[in-house]
Every structure is written in structure tokens, then in C-alpha cells.
Amino acid sequence: MPDPILSLRDIEKSFDVRSGHRLRSGADTRQRVLKGVSFDLAAGCCLALVGESGSGKSTLARIIAGLIRPDRGDVVFDGHRHSDRRDRQARLRLHKTIQLIQQDTRGALDPRMRVGDQICEAMAIHRIGTRAWRRTRCAGLMARVGLDPSLAVRHPGSLSGGQRQRVLVARAMSLAPRLLVCDEPTSALDVENKGMFLDLIQTLQREGGLTVVLVTHDLRVAVRLADRIAVLHQGSIVESGATLPVLRHSTDPRTRALTAHLRSGFPSSDPVPASLGQAS
């Protein structure tokens, strides 16, 4: 593997089950969500984090995005440790280079702000360009993700789920990030919008050399986008590697159970089960 742009080393995370706060003391209410997760990801690659609900995928995504701190271990992105980014400027650089796209397209947008303002806001915070330049770039970004720029004056509630998802992509891309963390980005979309979203991410990856971490429980999405896959089970990576070989030739019973379960949900005409081979 070429030099990794993203490295995770022994990431551990626990939550207090009662309040959701990080546990500071006491063992009886502690739930370990991540148990020593480590992996490397090369620049321009797409890694799919798959696993059943509660396996720790979303927590891992937020740790990679620098939104929560691990109890142990560290994330190194582009040569900089997350734990070293203590001052405001360092945190700003982190949030400029890593962007997060969330699952809930309605909830991820402030209902009171026009979508154009939300796309421009991040650029303003990072002091990128003048106000007029940001407006122009906003229109350009909206066009690039397949949205009519005139929608910039609308509020999120008046857009469809697919349009809101595109706004999220445009907003994330406004900072020209090097790493995009997508947390279940297609789970709330219909088949048509899901296909358009995956095409869009592939195009951005191909044209901009974007590195992508994709959290999903949809194996078809993983097969379509990801070069590499890591299977999470109860907070640990039980298997990882190139996507299709892992899914086809896995010997780990937890991975096989996951792929068998996902295969069973595919229609007979779906090309993904064929690419995976038959479950045994």
C-alpha cells in the first residue's frame, strides 16, 4: 500500500450507557463501543466500514471526523495527529480537510437557514474568499452536484430528500476537503437518488482524488464504491482488505453471516450477489 493518508491506531471508546456521556469513573454502566480499532487508508481510496447496528461504525466515523475524542489511541490524518490539534487554528484545519455527510438529510440541515447560506457558511468561517466569491462558488457547487442554483434561496424543508442529500454534498465540498466521511449516506434515499448519489461521489473521487470513508450497512453500496472494506463486529474490526476478495473468500463466520444476510435481501437480477459469488 502507498503511504497512508489516514491511520487509526488502537482506537478505544466507551460511553456511559445511562446518559450517553463519556464515562469518567465506575465500571457498571460502561459500554465499550470501540475496542482497539486500527487501519490505514491510502489517499484517493474509498474504505467501507460495514457491520450490523451497534457495531460502532458511526462512533468510528465521528472520531475520524474529529468530532469526538477516543479514550485511547489516535487518528493520524495527512501526517497530523488529531490529539495534537489542540488550538483553534489546528482544529479549523482539521475540519477544513475532513468533512462529514450524515444519514439524516432533513436533520443535518438547519431548518431556519437557506441552503445557499448553509453552503456558504463553512467558507465564511474558514475565511475563504469574499462574500460575492462565495456566492458564485455556491452556485457552482450546486450545479456540480446536479442542483439548480436558484434553489439556494430555499429552505431545507421545501426540498426533496435527494435534493437535500446533494446540498449536503455541496456543503461538504465547499471546503475542498481531502477526506469525506459518509455516515449511512444512502439509507434514507430511494433507489434513483441512491444511484445518483453514488455516481456523484465516484465522480468527485475520480476528479478530485478525494479519499472516502463510507459507513454503511448496505453491501451493494460498499461493493459499488469501496476499494477496501473493514467489517466491524462489536467494536472490533474482524476482517479487512480489498472489498470483493474479502466478501467472496471470507473465512470469518461473522463476515460470512453479514454477507449471507445481505445477499438474501437482493433481488435475483441484482449484479452484486453475482459479484460476491454464492453463499454457502
Next chain:
Amino acid sequence: MSFIVRKSLRALFSIVFIVTAIFLLMRLAGDPALAILGPDDFPPAVLADFRALWGLDQPVWRQYLDYLANAATGHFGRSFVDNRPALTVVLERLPGTLFLMATALIITLLIGVPAGIIAALKRNHPWDVAVSGAAVIFQATPNFVLGIGLVLVFSVWLRLLPSAGTESWQHVVLPAITFGASNAAIFARFVRATLLDVLRQPYMLAAAARGLSPRILLLRHALPNAGLPLLTILGFSLGGMVAGSIIVETIFAWPGVGRLTATSVGFRDLAVIQVVALFTMTAMVLTNLAVDLLYTVLDPRIRLSGGPR
């Protein structure tokens, strides 16, 4: 526009309904002649003359129609007690009550809102426990208990503040605190709950992921979204303040509409009570109308759906 017309018509109907209800209730609650003159102090002929003088010997429906006809021309009757126009009597007292309510509202907002914000941002921290505990205590304490307690401590024991009157700014401190404390407690709890709800929204996480500082997150995303429900409770709190003014103004001998209401009910001063009711209802209805209109201005979701139903 139809939204404003619809709301205004509903407001007008509410005012007419309440004024009618109070008109009927006050006449069914007892004979004003007996309440004012006393059954044992005057012979029946004097009582009959009193009723004839004020039109109380007419059927209630006739009195009601006369009242409506006069009200339409701006005449709301005369006070039984001092024979002056009821409107003049109430208008004389209105500035005192408005000043007291405005001071109490400032106290409510200056204490309640920041306390709620601190409690939400420091959730499960001793600050949160202190604010939430104090809010429960002040919300549960009746106005008259707090008022008497404040008089006892600050006027009787410490001799720092006057307990009655309106001569200086110091006279407004205790009644305004008595007025504002429970409202501030309600606001603190409400702000805490709504802010916590907003802080959990995915768009807050998304904003943090874009690098917004905690201060900008709070000012630009959290407070505007948490502030909208606050408008509703602001409208409701006006009703509580009107009711509370009767008690607070009586305790502190504050010459306002609340104290006037208490004495007017005791004397069955019908014209004054009706003017007070009309003013109160109009104020509450206009406040709720203003809140509804502000919602449509501040919340695009309501504007898009054609206004709240």
C-alpha cells in the same frame, strides 16, 4: 394575508365572548346595590333608587345591549364607587401596572434565559443542578408566599427596601422580583429543555464538523432554533402576569390595575371590572396574535405552510 384576517377575526370573537361572559357572570354573582350600600345600612327605597340610577333594574339582556351600544361609541359606563368614567379610572392605573410588568419581564428574560442556557450547556454539571433546583423551587413558590417572604427579609429585617408605595425606583424592586421570579424559573426550565433538544439535532453536529466554534454554534444555530418555542411561552406568561398582578399589587400596595381589580370585585364595580376584562383580553389576544405573526416571520417552515393552524 388571509392568515392575518383569520387570526384577527378569531381574536375579535374571543374578546366579545369573554367580555359577554364576564358581563353575565358579574350580574349573576350578586346585587351590586347590596354589595356597595350594604343591606342593613339603607332602606329598600334607597337601594331601589340606586338600581334605577345605574340601570340595574333593567333585564340583563337590556343592560347588555345598552352596554354594547355605549361601548361602540367609546363609553364604558361610570364607576359605582367614585362616579367617574370607568375607562378613566382604569387608564389612570394602567401605567403603574405596565411599568411593573415590563420590569418583571426584563428580570424574567435577564435571569431566566441565561440560566437556562447555562444549565443546558453544563448539563449534569453542578451548575445545571443548581439552576434546575432553584427553578423548581421558585416555580413552586406561590407569588404571595414569595412576596411576603421578601418583605419580611428585605423590609422588616434588613430594612434595605420599602415594602409598599411607588415613590422611588427602590419601591419597584420587591414587587418586580416577586412578579418575575416564577416566570424566570419557567423560562429557565423551558430554555434548558428546548436548547438540549436543539443541541442533539444532527445539524449541530454537522456545523461542528465544518469547524464552527462553540460560540458561533450557539449564537447562529442553537439559540435561533431554541428561541422560537420561547415566543409561545412568552405569550402564555402574559396571562400569568395579569393574574399575578392582582396578588402582587395587593401585597405591595402598588397602585395598578391588579389592585384596582381586587377592590372593584369587592365592591361589584361592574363598569370598572368590565373595562379591566376588556383591556386584559385585548392585551392577551393581541399578544398571541403578535406571537403568531412573529412565528411566521422568524420560522420559514410556518411561512411555507401558510401559517400556524
